[in-house]
Amino acid sequence: MTIDRRMFLKAATGAAGLPLLGSVGSARAAVASRVVVVGGGFAGATAAKYVALWGGPGVSVTLVEPNASHVSCILSNLVLNDRVQYSALNFSHARLNQRYGIELVRDRAVAADPVAGKLDLAGGGSVDFDRLIVAPGIGFDPVPGLETPALQAMVPHAWVAGDQTLTLRSQLLNMRNGGTVIMTIPKAPYRCPPGPYERACVIADYLKRKKPKSKIIVLDANPGIQAEVATFLNAFNITYAGRLTYVPNAEVVRVSFEGARRLAWVRDGAGEVSYGCDVLNHIPRNTAAPVVHQLGLANVAGRWAGVNPLSFESTAASRIHVIGDAQGTGLPKAGHIANSEAKVCADAVVRLLNGWPIDEPARMDSVVVNSACFSPITYDTASWLNAVFAYDPATRMMKRVEPSFGEAGTPSKKNFEQMFKWANRLFDDTFA
Numbered sequence: 001m002t003i004d005r006r007m008f009l010k011a012a013t014g015a016a017g018l019p020l021l022g023s024v025g026s027a028r029a030a031v032a033s034r035v036v037v038v039g040g041g042f043a044g045a046t047a048a049k050y051v052a053l054w055g056g057p058g059v060s061v062t063l064v065e066p067n068a069s070h071v072s073c074i075l076s077n078l079v080l081n082d083r084v085q086y087s088a089l090n091f092s093h094a095r096l097n098q099r100y101g102i103e104l105v106r107d108r109a110v111a112a113d114p115v116a117g118k119l120d121l122a123g124g125g126s127v128d129f130d131r132l133i134v135a136p137g138i139g140f141d142p143v144p145g146l147e148t149p150a151l152q153a154m155v156p157h158a159w160v161a162g163d164q165t166l167t168l169r170s171q172l173l174n175m176r177n178g179g180t181v182i183m184t185i186p187k188a189p190y191r192c193p194p195g196p197y198e199r200a201c202v203i204a205d206y207l208k209r210k211k212p213k214s215k216i217i218v219l220d221a222n223p224g225i226q227a228e229v230a231t232f233l234n235a236f237n238i239t240y241a242g243r244l245t246y247v248p249n250a251e252v253v254r255v256s257f258e259g260a261r262r263l264a265w266v267r268d269g270a271g272e273v274s275y276g277c278d279v280l281n282h283i284p285r286n287t288a289a290p291v292v293h294q295l296g297l298a299n300v301a302g303r304w305a306g307v308n309p310l311s312f313e314s315t316a317a318s319r320i321h322v323i324g325d326a327q328g329t330g331l332p333k334a335g336h337i338a339n340s341e342a343k344v345c346a347d348a349v350v351r352l353l354n355g356w357p358i359d360e361p362a363r364m365d366s367v368v369v370n371s372a373c374f375s376p377i378t379y380d381t382a383s384w385l386n387a388v389f390a391y392d393p394a395t396r397m398m399k400r401v402e403p404s405f406g407e408a409g410t411p412s413k414k415n416f417e418q419m420f421k422w423a424n425r426l427f428d429d430t431f432a
């Protein structure tokens, strides 16, 4: 398949699912149906909204989410160098109720019975469903040395935006001029491929401007930079030369404390070597959120949920769909593409409720999703990375479309401004 700019824009606005329903007539579930969505982040909020919009009055949509609002990871690195206010990243779910009639249940899903169509909640109640969409994001492997919540709070990953974002910011703020920051990058796949390298740049920018005697060490569990290699190599070796040290093949196996200092331990040959610092931002290895494991859906390497990309229906349990970072199709784990996947899933769910096919040739050809990430590199410049993926009937998998739009040539101020326009459009399409 080739791609032109019109097709890219269609995917970029997340319209991948929109024309599909039109091809089979108006979207109306034949009988009253209940769709329940777990998780109100980029994937879940979008899915809830579009099932409500496309399902018609016969479909009731319930969103199960423990928080009244979602704090966006997207742009959250910029809270660390004071370029974005934390409060600007907080999106209430109330609008989903007011505008689209989605019922909001403030609780946490803990178990599901796909045969009975019943989802159990931590609070003791349950909700019935005909189709369940699970979109709870990521969880983390346990870290030796950080067993208790108190220890975990001292070493924030801030890879789920929220209190930990503010903790990391205040640790950087309170660090002495001349201190050392260590941030670690987990083995791929993890949430947002360029995100950790972007964070290293943002922290280096903050140190350069506010704590010029300080430095940052980046310990990467991977053999090399995972996204926008030329851009980040240039940033690390030139823009932040002497301030930022990048160490590949450095997987942190445990963390310990020596007074106020934090030690990150890396395997070295037969033994271990430690890196000491004042502020440790350790991002543990990512896996699907705990509820995906509790529901028995993590059948890809025991870490992610296998799904049919035409519908995002689980390969482990029928009537349950998994979208966003928790799914295991090999698509990148990012918010923009989560929003895009949610529309393919919403379209499929409405079709399945109506008894319409999801594998007719025209629809298969329209299952297209795209990913976009903007990365701040300095105080006022950014780069971007973009890719389009389409369903491949031969392999029944999603395949990167070539040529996709690639990445920014060089970081620029224009990209920095575009980043906010792009993000606001995505925030609106997801939460408003």
Ligand SMILES: Cc1cc2nc3c(=O)[nH]c(=O)nc-3n(C[C@H](O)[C@H](O)[C@H](O)COP(=O)(O)OP(=O)(O)OC[C@H]3O[C@@H](n4cnc5c(N)ncnc54)[C@H](O)[C@@H]3O)c2cc1C
Pocket (backbone or CB within 6 Å): 038, 039, 040, 041, 042, 043, 044, 064, 065, 066, 067, 070, 072, 073, 074, 075, 076, 077, 107, 108, 109, 110, 135, 136, 137, 138, 158, 159, 160, 161, 191, 192, 195, 199, 289, 291, 323, 324, 325, 326, 333, 334, 335, 336, 337, 338, 371, 372, 373, 374, 375
């Ligand atoms: C620093 C950073 C920068 C990023 N930048 C970009 C970028 O530029 N572009 C991009 O596309 N992506 C970016 N990302 C990635 C993006 O934020 C994630 O990929 C996206 O949030 C995934 O969406 P999701 O809906 O799967 O998960 P989330 O957005 O994390 O939402 C999951 C929701 O599920 C809820 N939940 C969890 N468990 C349960 C349960 N048991 N019951 C009910 N609810 C539950 C949670 O409370 C949460 O609200 C970035 C990430 C980070 C960390």
